[in-house]
Amino acid sequence: MSKSKLAIIGAGGLTGRELLRLLSGHDGFEVVHVTSNQVNGKSLREVFPSEPGMPDLSFVKHDSEIPSGATVVLATPNEASMEMAPKLLVKGHKVIDLSGAYRLHDEAIFEKAYKFKHLHFDKMKDVVFGIPELFREKIKNANFVSNPGCFSTSAILPIALLGDLRKQISSSIIIDSKSGVSGAGGRTEEITFAYTHVYENFRSYKVLSHQHEPEIAEYAFVGTEAKDIVFTPHLLPVYRGILSTIYIQLPEGIEEDTVREKLSNNIKNEPFIRLLPAPEDVEIRKVQNSNFLDIGFRKRKNHLVIVSALDNLVKGAAGQALQNLNLMHGFAETKGLFAD
Known part of the structure; x- marks a missing residue:
C-alpha cells in the first residue's frame, strides 16, 4: 500500500516535534518535507537525537518547494499561516493549520483577539474546524482543516x-x-x-x-x-x-x-x-x-x-492533528495514537 505524503512546515518547534514522534509509529504516512528557518540544513536526527524513528530528512527553509501531492501541516505562527494556507490550497495541497489564523468566523472578533489584520478572510468559507468529536464527517471530506487551540x-x-x-x-x-x-x-x-x-x-x-x-x-x-x-x-x-x-x-x-x-x-x-x-x-x-x-x-x-x-502537545495539538489527518486520508481515527 502506498503511503500518503506529508510536509510539516515549522517542524522544528514543540508541536512539530510531537507530530513527528507520533508519526514514527504510523505506517500510513511518509514525511517527505520538513522546514525550519532556525535549524535549516540540520538533520531531524541531529536536532531531535532523543527521538527514535525520525525520518532520514534534513530541515529546509519555509519557502522551499513542497513535493507535489503532499498534505501540508502548518506548525507556524498565526500571520505566517494566514499567508501560506491560501497559496498551498491553490496548488492542490490539503492543509491542516495548527495556528489560530483560520479558527474564528467573525472578522472583527478575530482582529480584536489576534491583534492583526486578516488579509485572506474569504478562505474561512472553505475551512473545517478540527475537533473530530464534533465535526468528524466534515473533516473526512475536507481539504482545509483548522486545528483547535489546546x-x-x-x-x-x-x-x-x-x-x-x-x-x-x-x-x-x-x-x-x-x-x-x-x-x-x-x-x-x-x-x-x-x-x-x-x-x-x-x-x-x-x-x-x-x-x-x-x-x-x-x-x-x-x-x-x-x-x-x-x-x-x-x-x-x-x-x-x-x-x-x-x-x-x-x-x-x-x-x-x-x-x-x-x-x-x-x-x-x-x-x-x-x-x-x-x-x-x-x-x-x-x-x-x-x-x-x-x-x-x-x-x-x-x-x-x-x-x-x-x-x-497531543490532544491539544499534534495528536488532534493526527486524528484529523487520519480522517482526511481514510485511516482509522486512532491509528498512530494508541500504543497497541
Missing part, C-alpha cells in the same frame, strides 16, 4: 458534550484553566515563560483577553444558543498538560445522574474521551503523552462543576 479543546468538548442540556444553562460560563509552559509559552521565548520565572510560581495571564476565549464561545454551543464565556488561563510550573475547571449554572431539577447519562451517551463511541467517576480523579499526569481528554464532574443545587485534563 485551551479551547479542554473547554469546548466538556460543554458541547452536554448536548441539549446546554439550552438550560442560565448564566455566564466561567472557565478557569491551568497550563504547563509548553502550552502557555509554546514557541515563544518570552522571559515570563522561562524556567526562572515559572519555578515555584503560579500566576494568571491574558485575563479577559486570551485569543481562545472567542474560539470557545463559537464552538462550544454549535447547534444551540451561545452563552457568555469568561475564560482565565494560568501558568503552572510543569512542562506539559492543561487542567480546566468549568463552572456552569443548571436548574436544580437536573440531577447529577441526568448529567452523567447525557455525557456517557455522547462519548460512548469516542475513543479519546474518558468520563471519570469524580472530578478529583482528573489529573494532568493521567493524560500526559496521550491523546486522551479526561472529564469528571459534580453537581450541587444549580451548580455544575466540570474538570477536564489533556496534554496540550
Whole structure:
C-alpha cells in the first residue's frame, strides 16, 4: 500500500516535534518535507537525537518547494499561516493549520483577539474546524482543516458534550484553566515563560483577553444558543498538560445522574474521551503523552462543576492533528495514537 505524503512546515518547534514522534509509529504516512528557518540544513536526527524513528530528512527553509501531492501541516505562527494556507490550497495541497489564523468566523472578533489584520478572510468559507468529536464527517471530506487551540479543546468538548442540556444553562460560563509552559509559552521565548520565572510560581495571564476565549464561545454551543464565556488561563510550573475547571449554572431539577447519562451517551463511541467517576480523579499526569481528554464532574443545587485534563502537545495539538489527518486520508481515527 502506498503511503500518503506529508510536509510539516515549522517542524522544528514543540508541536512539530510531537507530530513527528507520533508519526514514527504510523505506517500510513511518509514525511517527505520538513522546514525550519532556525535549524535549516540540520538533520531531524541531529536536532531531535532523543527521538527514535525520525525520518532520514534534513530541515529546509519555509519557502522551499513542497513535493507535489503532499498534505501540508502548518506548525507556524498565526500571520505566517494566514499567508501560506491560501497559496498551498491553490496548488492542490490539503492543509491542516495548527495556528489560530483560520479558527474564528467573525472578522472583527478575530482582529480584536489576534491583534492583526486578516488579509485572506474569504478562505474561512472553505475551512473545517478540527475537533473530530464534533465535526468528524466534515473533516473526512475536507481539504482545509483548522486545528483547535489546546485551551479551547479542554473547554469546548466538556460543554458541547452536554448536548441539549446546554439550552438550560442560565448564566455566564466561567472557565478557569491551568497550563504547563509548553502550552502557555509554546514557541515563544518570552522571559515570563522561562524556567526562572515559572519555578515555584503560579500566576494568571491574558485575563479577559486570551485569543481562545472567542474560539470557545463559537464552538462550544454549535447547534444551540451561545452563552457568555469568561475564560482565565494560568501558568503552572510543569512542562506539559492543561487542567480546566468549568463552572456552569443548571436548574436544580437536573440531577447529577441526568448529567452523567447525557455525557456517557455522547462519548460512548469516542475513543479519546474518558468520563471519570469524580472530578478529583482528573489529573494532568493521567493524560500526559496521550491523546486522551479526561472529564469528571459534580453537581450541587444549580451548580455544575466540570474538570477536564489533556496534554496540550497531543490532544491539544499534534495528536488532534493526527486524528484529523487520519480522517482526511481514510485511516482509522486512532491509528498512530494508541500504543497497541
